[in-house]
Amino acid sequence: MTATAPSFAAAAENFFTGGERAANRNTTTFADNMKLPVHRWFRYSAGYSAEWASSLMRHWGVKRVLDPFGGSGTTCLAAQDLGVESIGVEVNPMVARIAQTKLLWAEDAEELRSRVRGVLSTAELERPVDVPTAPLIEKCFPDRDSLLDLLRIRDAVLEQRGRDNIADLLWVAFLSIIRACSPAGTAQWQYILPNKTKSKVAEPFSAFLAAGEILASDMEMRSFLLGPNHVSSTILNEDARTLNGVDDGWADAVVTSPPYANNYDYADTLRLEQILLGEIEGWKDLRSLRDALLRSATQNVGRWDAHEALESPLMAPIIDEFRPVYDELTEVRRERAGNKAYNTMLAGYFYDNAQVFQALREKTSAGAKVCYVVGDSAPYGVHAPVERWLGELAVNAGFESWSFTKARDRNTKWKNRKHTHPLHEGYLWIEG
DSSP states (O other), rough: OOOOOHHHHHHOOOOOHHHHHHHTTTTTSGGGGSTTTTTTGGGGGSSOHHHHHHHHHHHTTOOOEEEETTTSSHHHHHHHHHHEEEEEEEEHHHHHHHHHHHHHSSSSSHHHHHHHHHHHHTTOOOOOOOOOOOOOHHOOOOOHHHHHHHHHHHHHHTTTTTTHHHHHHHHHHHHTTTTSSSOEEEEESSEEEEEOSSSOEEEEEEHHHHHHHHHHHHHHHHHHHHTTOOOEEEEEOOOTOTTTOOTTTEEEEEEEEOOOOOOOGGGTTTHHHHHTTTTTGGGGHHHHHHHHHHHGGGGGGGTTOOOOHOOOOOGGGTTHHHHHHHHHHHHHHHHHOOOOOHHHHHHHHHHHHHHHHHHHHEEEEEEEEEEEEEEOOGGGGBOOHHHHHHHHHHOOOOOOOOEEEEEESSSSSHHHHOOOOEEEEEEEEEEE
């Protein structure tokens, strides 16, 4: 069933047309956050404006907010600005750790500065280092001396692992300079592009010193603004489909952005960083992470059988509409180069999201307000009305109603090589 717009969504519509939306301030992207203290510590392309999230939570009068796709901590940091309790859930261990480290901003900034200098003193000793053998490292760091300096900083940082919270801050400072110290380019969604180079490449020692100062100064600024009695916030390295660790009925609001069904491989986002840190050796080691992620990309489906979704009662509200799209993609797949399993991906995507809504219904209070920043999809040019199907799955999970506000058009500035179907992005409002 398609529900009518709930009263809170109508109020939100007025809010955005009167301010945020009218100003077209890229509220659905992470770009604005790179100007904000703490948020800017590590660029995570997936996400939305922290200032927009704060405005929405203030508008709603939120007391406890949950983000089931916590990413690098945007919602939790924005909630802290308002004195609102928050929990973010993120399944990717490295991304969850980045978010957890951002929440350590109340640590001693001067101690961090001192430890940064200590790391650099240790790195200057020019001790032998283990150089990763993955071809990606050689492609991204052709200057051997610069690479060795970077690896010596790495080793000095990792020697402090587990010592205290400052050690985690040193880790994220190092993480933030890896790409700056490489001439390799980076695509819009953080895919590394070794064949494209940038003209400005940072020197590792000065880059790490500068990164440490950015962290320290941001810590001082945020401590001044929020004071010593700031509200607590938690990042859980858990699955959005279960939300383990969140008490039933805990949240009165959800502000989030799920992965889009656009075949973006989130597991590949931090591959360069993971290889340089020695956490993985290469592409093949991403399999376990891909299996844990929401099925929003063909790389995430593996050998999973789509019939688990097609026959599940969780898909009942949309199955009559979804099945023809699935069948069409099955046929188109046979005709297209690449033979991508978009049919299986979409089945997994909506099945997984159905489970997320079931979990959210348990973890939110009656009358909870939910905002999903989401976009539609058209793999191989076959359109999937993502926001409508997600809304129906939410109602099936026990929420009362849904509506959608378009924020912007997508796929209009250039000719897409795979399809020319116009797409959009916006806010899915759900009321419980």
